[in-house]
Every structure is written in structure tokens, then in C-alpha cells.
Amino acid sequence: MNRATSVVVLVLLAGLGIGATYFAQHTGAPLISAQQRLIDSRNLLDLLAPDSYDNQPLDQPLALEDIRLANSMLLGGYLATKAGQPRAVLLRSQTLGYEGSIELLIAIGANGKLLGVKTLKQSETPALGGKIADWPNAWLQAFTGKSRTDPADTGWALKKDQGQFDQIAGATITSRAVISAVHDALRYFDEHPQALIGSSTHE
Incomplete structure (x- = not known):
């Protein structure tokens, strides 16, 4: 085989390799996307009871992006509905x-009542503040059922700060940050029901 023929063969093989790679990526992309969406869906929706909504909340994102609150920032959110009626909002804080x-x-x-709180990302100290990443999480479950007015604003603090919540052992700063973020989210919901659930009042 002369040099020119070898070059042609190499070019053809390279072309076939690139084509095969492109084909695999192109045909596999929808499957990968669907699998990632399923993972995201499970990760984001397990705070909601399966029978509490009948839409696809991830297909109904709320018009929220980088909204600065007193102690946190809202990165986005989703609306869960049933029979066309709003049932819950999921806020990423x-x-x-x-x-x-x-x-x-x-x-x-x-x-206006909390259905649950879950940690999506964190970089806190393992075995201390990092415990907020555990799921299910007993400390985070203490917020379930609370609202903007239950407890009153002053109650949204650690017991050591004259509030109503225990702290994660050895993680005062982490605990304060989470409590403040949850309170921020409830306050935002309470002040913007029209934008979030299409109603000026809670149910």
C-alpha cells in the first residue's frame, strides 16, 4: 500500500469515527435528556405527595430568577396544580x-404552609452543618406545617436567639442561614401570591 492510499484510508477511517460519534451523541441525546429529567423530577418533586398534583411542575416554571431577599436569593421555582388549581409552589433558594x-x-x-424543605447543594463541614444534606432530614422536617405567621417573625430564629427552633448540633451558622432562608421564602410567598399562584389570597 503506497503512501497516498494510506492517507486516504486514514482520512476515511477518521471520517467514519467522527460520523459514528456524532450519530451516537445525536441519537443518544434525547434518551440522556429524558433520564436526566427523570432524575431532576424525582429530586425536586419528592417534597410533594404524589396525589397532590396532576401536572408536570417542571414544565410550569415560575418567573423567578436571582430575586434578592433579606437573607437569601430565589433562583427559580415551579408551580404544582391539580385539576387546574394551584396546589403548591417549589422555590429554589x-x-x-x-x-x-x-x-x-x-x-x-x-x-401558605410549608410542605417541606430539602437541601439540593451544600458545602458545609461534614458531620456538622453538612448534616443538612441528609435525606430524609429530621431537622428540616421541623419546618413542615409552619407559615409566615406561625411562628411570628421573631420566632423564626434559634432558641439560643430567643426563637423557636433547635439548631443542628455544632452548626449554629448553618442553622441560622437555613432558618432565615425558609423565613424569607415564606415572606415572599405571602407578599406575592398573585405572581406565584395566580391569586391575591391564600386558600
Whole structure:
């Protein structure tokens, strides 16, 4: 085989390799996207009871992006509905902990009560503040059923700060950050029901 023929063969093989790679990526992309969406869906929707909504909340994002609140920032959110009626909002909130940012998912029912709180991302100290990443999480479950007015604003603090909540052992800063972020989200919901659930009042 002469040199020119070898070059042609190499070019053809390279072309076939590139074509095969492109074909695999192109045909596999929808499957990968669907699998990632399923993972995201499970991760984001497990705060909601399966029978509490009948839409695809991830297909109904709320018009929220980088909204600065008193102690945190809203990064986005989703609306859950049933029979066309709003049932809950899922708010993605970011706050600053001891080691870095903490991203939370905060589920609030259409009546303004907390359905649950979950940690999506965090970089806190393992075995201390990092415990907020555990799921299910007993400390975060203490917020379920609370609202903007239950407890009153002064109650949204650690017991050591004359509030109503215990702290994660050895993680005062992390605990304060999460409590403040949850309170921020409830306050935002209470002040913007029209934008979030299309109603000027809670159910």
C-alpha cells in the first residue's frame, strides 16, 4: 500500500469515527435528556405527595430568577396544580452558610404552609452543618406545617436567639442561614401570591 492510499484510508477511517460519534451523541441525546429529567423530577418533586398534583411542575416554571431577599436569593421555582388549581409552589433558594452557599428547595402549599424543605447543594463541614444534606432530614422536617405567621417573625430564629427552633448540633451558622432562608421564602410567598399562584389570597 503506497503512501497516498494510506492517507486516504486514514482520512476515511477518521471520517467514519467522527460520523459514528456524532450519530451516537445525536441519537443518544434525547434518551440522556429524558433520564436526566427523570432524575431532576424525582429530586425536586419528592417534597410533594404524589396525589397532590396532576401536572408536570417542571414544565410550569415560575418567573423567578436571582430575586434578592433579606437573607437569601430565589433562583427559580415551579408551580404544582391539580385539576387546574394551584396546589403548591417549589422555590429554589440560595443562602450563605459557614463554608459556602447552600441551595434549598422549599415547598409551600397554596394555603401558605410549608410542605417541606430539602437541601439540593451544600458545602458545609461534614458531620456538622453538612448534616443538612441528609435525606430524609429530621431537622428540616421541623419546618413542615409552619407559615409566615406561625411562628411570628421573631420566632423564626434559634432558641439560643430567643426563637423557636433547635439548631443542628455544632452548626449554629448553618442553622441560622437555613432558618432565615425558609423565613424569607415564606415572606415572599405571602407578599406575592398573585405572581406565584395566580391569586391575591391564600386558600
